Amino acid sequence: MNISTIVFLLLSLMAVGSALMMIISKNPVHSVLWLILVFFAISGHYILLNAQFLAVVNIIVYAGAIMVLFLFVVMLMNLNADTEPIKNYRMQLVGICTGGTLLLLLVLITNRMDVEQLVETNAGNAGLIKNLGMVLFKQYVLPFEISSVLFLSAMIGAVVIGRKEEPIDQNPNS
């Protein structure tokens, strides 16, 4: 067992373990914190695949911005373990069925994959920012720009929906 296998196993253990803890823990704030750990483990995996840019962007965007907003909302709503609504029996059953089917599908798919071909640690330079930029802005420039327009429209849509009917008057002192 070489060092990258050991690191891979540790990171995977961390990712799966934290993901499980995220689901199990009763307190929503703890769930958010476990989810942040999952993102760190996944960033570790990206580094193993020599995709440094992806790793650091994953940290900046997901762990640094989106999860802060999640935490923000959860803290403001003051969700606690006792205010968690108890789901009824039928809902639990449906959840078990759909979750079990998804798990079954995933296991079947991964079983049929050629694992040797998939895992190629620390090889190739596709993940380095220079090569990534070249591919994104030369080969895939149209889809890239279209997706950025999509983001922009989503942002404007959120602002329009979140806006109150009458704009609030500016404070004359500010």
Place this chain on the structure above:
Amino acid sequence: MYLSTIDISLILEKLILIVVVVSASLVVAMYTTFAERKVAAVLQDRRGPNRAGPFGLLQPLADGLKLFFKEEIIPNLSSKFLFILGPALAMLTACMTSAVIPWGDHIDFFGRNVSLQIADVNIGILYVFGVVSLGVYGIMIGGWASNNKFSLMGGLRAASQIISYELAMGISLIALLMITGTLSLKEMVVQQQGGFWNIVYQPLGFLIFLICSFAECNRTPFDLPEAENELIGGYHTEYSSMKLGFYLFSEYINMFISSVVMSTLFFGGYDIPFFDESVLSPNVAAILGIAALMTKTLIFIFLFMWVRWTIPRFRYDQLMHLGWRILIPLALFNMLATGAGVLYFN
């Protein structure tokens, strides 16, 4: 990367470098607290601390000892693990940034070329940005775990402030990256050694970056998370003893590191102005380079203090107005102008 192929001395070398860099930033931060009180005293026409040791130089040690000996109180209804995790995270993220900063060129150590940078990763500045964006967790977790509404308000203010100012900071960095064409801090310094400093090309970008780093460090005029007249102590209301010390101390480490980052990005890093380092022997050049970087850094730290004791705190709506309505449009304009300039001149 296999362990067997890595030189064992490389690991040793990096380990020593990490220990030296982290302890140096701790010592600098320690004396920054002393300098802050002295600067405040000068600005307010007082003497400042002068009892412990000659000129009061042992004051930081006395402060540290006092904090260690204070009674440690953990609120009954707080979440204990997170309550302890908060200050630890604040300290960790404050220290982590120093890994990618080039402190000097390299030294010749018995024929061995030792680079004075812990990790020259090709995403250098993005790493700094990532760690800065994680810095908010220490404050938020501490504020929430205290189970106190003032702490929670402080934590939420910190989060919204840091997220708002991160955007303008990121956009001002993009403009800089367009000019340098690299993310590695080391390469940026090498480029600035050859030509002009980046401040010449990016004066507006530097101004935006400076204001945003004030906000990211929670320094006055942006210290709303700990506004004592409305929030008692903000996120650290419930903290006592060395945990409080960690929060206060991490602010000074952040200040030191952001001063170093600003000197590196915009003021040539370890470059000595109007002087060609290549005529010196590498060791002398490295030592002079470190001295140059430290001088620039100290000037910035002084600026941080000067502003703190001169300008009053913003109101919350003013803070948001400045961030979203002034800094972000300015940063966007700067980015577009830089892009047009790069296109025109190349």
